Amino acid sequence: MSRWIRLGIRLSLGSGRAGALRTVLMSSGAALGVLIVLSCLSAVSVATAQQQRAQARTPQYAEEGVPASAPLRIIEIDDAIGDRPLRRTAVAGVVPGGPRPPGVAALPQPGEAVVSPALADLIRTDTRARERFPQRVVGTIGDIGLIAPDELWAYVGVRANDPHLRQQHAVLGFGAPLRAGFGSQLASPDVFTPARITAVAFALFALVPLGVFLATCARLSASTRDRKIAALRLLGVSARQAALVNAVETGVVAIGGALLGVAAYAALAPLSPGWRIGRLHWFAADLTVPAAWLAAVLLTTVGYAVTVGVLATRSARVAPLAVRRGAPARRPGWWRTLPLLGGLVAAALAGIDPLRLDTTDRGYLLVTGLLVSGLGVPLALPALSYALAGLIRRVGRAPVWLELAAARIRHTPAVAPRLVASLAVSLYVVGVGSVGVAAMANDTALMQSSGDQRLVYQTSGYDRGLTAELRRVPGIEALGVAVLEVTIAGEPAYALVAECAEVNRMFVVTPAKSCVDGGAYRLAHDLIGQPNAPAADAPAVGADGLDVPVLSRTLRVEERHGAGTAAFGSLLLTRGSPLLGGRNPEVDLMTVVAQNPVAAERAARLVAARTPANLLSGHYAARQGFDSDLLLTILTAGLTVSFILCVGAFAVAAVDRTMERRRDSASLSVVGVSPRLVTASEVGFGGLPLAIGLVTAGLSAVVITASLARLLGVDAGVVLNRFASTLWLGAGALVVGLALIAVPAGVTQRITAEQLRRQ
């Protein structure tokens, strides 16, 4: 046996320039593959660790009210400093021995703050952070209480009677499960946990394209290797011995490449905690790949490459004479389409759910369908290409170049699909993944410009000092209104209480200047897309004996800056109206209008500093939650990895194909076939399977995304609308693919003496 191993090693190490090129390409492929797999596996462990820490600090709320035994109340405010998200958690009712989140020695008292180390640094160096936190920093949060080292997180102490915390339920402890978001809707956390999604993304974005990439590398110089194996068989080497030689030849290169990948990972991992992928940052301790996983990755990569290499040369071992004489390959069986069909049926069943499965099982079914379909696309391509080529030959009116292309596809039905499989898989992966990215991005929508380019926010409650300060900021308008709950003819409604000046700033009032302080009015509005408030055509009755008769005067109001519930008022009672009976209700709702982002940032600082428990809600650049950010990053990074792998595989295959075809192309050129026709037939040879592959991949991605939308209860139409960009991508992939086939084929048409000698 050792002599066959030696022969395999000899063949892998010294086979001329083409052999050296193949060795370099294949070992690079294995190295890149192992590096990516290890990186992805460490991403799974990072995501799991971050998820656990995020859950550990999530408050567990009491069912109702504030029991005397648990006075702690919390409100979490999402803010941002520049493009960095900031979570400000206002706490009240802190008592010794009470619950506290991990990493926090003691929760802050009013006027104090406990912040993450990154935020502490920022407070020292950045005015925007310093002005947000005028409190005394009494401690920092330990690593165990943070998701990542760069996280901006603060616990800020506020008074127990803070109006913003009045409505909050008591906190009994920390460690509640996270709710995950998809688009603007919440999904069941059982289906949509970050660790699970990371694993799926890993499988989808890395394993499937990586499988195609490694298979491409393992099959480089396919016809040359086939001829080599066939020559050995004709010399008297047995089929098993030839398989062993081939396995060793492939295995040696794959092992070398895989070890190179491990070395690259070992060198890069210690440096990586200083890096970030999008918003994803990690602690060094999270970045662990167990030794058993490492061994499994090595074995799987090498085993996969060897298996592909050995299986692919089966025909040369079984029928060496046919290979030496260039006999046509066997027709690909229709069974090749079954995995694709099976995967799509599984995904469709998960979406339609005729089996009445529970959500988790449907999730597993969808993921299974997704992966099987991904693998099924390249597997089905030879059969589909063969069928199309047969159709072209039967039509009989095709141009010569297309006939040549069709004849080649039928002669070697697996060659062209192998060339284009990576791009087809790429479209499938990007098609499914981009819908996920788009949905996630929708959840974290940033700035939206209002019609008049002003930025409108609201804060709850009213602070006279804050309002005065806000009004002193250039570019800020602060408008306040009190909202009273009333009943009109048994229906709940609202009466707005404000001065006419405020009303005129908040709304466009018709007739103009018709609001007079001291007056009371029925409000009529016609807000597009909003249900109108109940008409005040009956007396309104409120708390504390408020009694408003049917009013005769009506103001028509249109939205200017008054957003939200203030616009739903049925009545307007101006300050000083006798109907208020001496009441002077406090402003509940303040609208802040900023002329530009700088003014908005200034308002955010003031609100955070004066009323830490207050939320500046609106279009502020604050991303919501932990999960969607992480998932968005993973999806985007995965798409990038997938794209690199697939385009790399295609480019490698295109170059290899050109090298392999030079001899055949030279034969055609000798007899006078024009270079243009030779190139056209090469383009047709790759283009037909490429078109089929892209169409198959696109349709499969549509089925998968539609099923995913149904599973998550998201409107399928909305999801599929985003698919238009994938169609453009498919068209682009077709053009790029054809160019990558045509350009090398075109530039290598010149006949050289060396090619003639080989003939």
Next chain:
Amino acid sequence: MLQAKNLNLRFGRTVALDRVDIEIEAGEIVAVMGPSGSGKSTLLHLLAGILRPDQGEIYFDGRQVHSLPDATRSRLRLTSFGFVLQFGDLVPELTLRENVELPLRLLNVRRSEARRQAASLLRQLDALEFADRRPGQVSGGQAQRVAVARALVHRPAVVFADEPTGALDSVNGELVLDALTGLARQQGSTVVVVTHEARVAAYADRTVLMRDGRLVG
């Protein structure tokens, strides 16, 4: 018909052709003989416009060949020349019939007419019964006879044959040479055949000898 003056060609430091002059008349069958490495195949490649000389001139029917661009020389090969190479070099993906039809299809002959002409020639060469097989599914002699048919189907002015019987036994070799020379004479085509076998040269009207890149007789 075909004329070469002072042809010189080097491959790196190796002199492949050294001051070669040759003239071939229309309808003539010329054998180019010589030992391996003497430059006979290189001379054929230059005369056929496949390679360009470093120096010297080549004329076909009074028209310069050596200075023509690649695409024009390809067109010339397609319209006016035919080729029979040592291993046939048929397109492996096409059936034998399609291989013979190929030059006609490339010259825009209608498919039905191409099919008819190809079948007629294949019948003359006793190759019709296996014409629907591919090159890899027939013997070397059968494939070479089909290569002869492909070389002559479009009635070229010159047929270039490079060791056409080099891979065949004597019986099959004779069959191929009979077919090649017989059909060429019938069509009035010139034949330039490169060989190192005396029995091949016996079919020629004239034999030229080469050694070390030079014509020696």
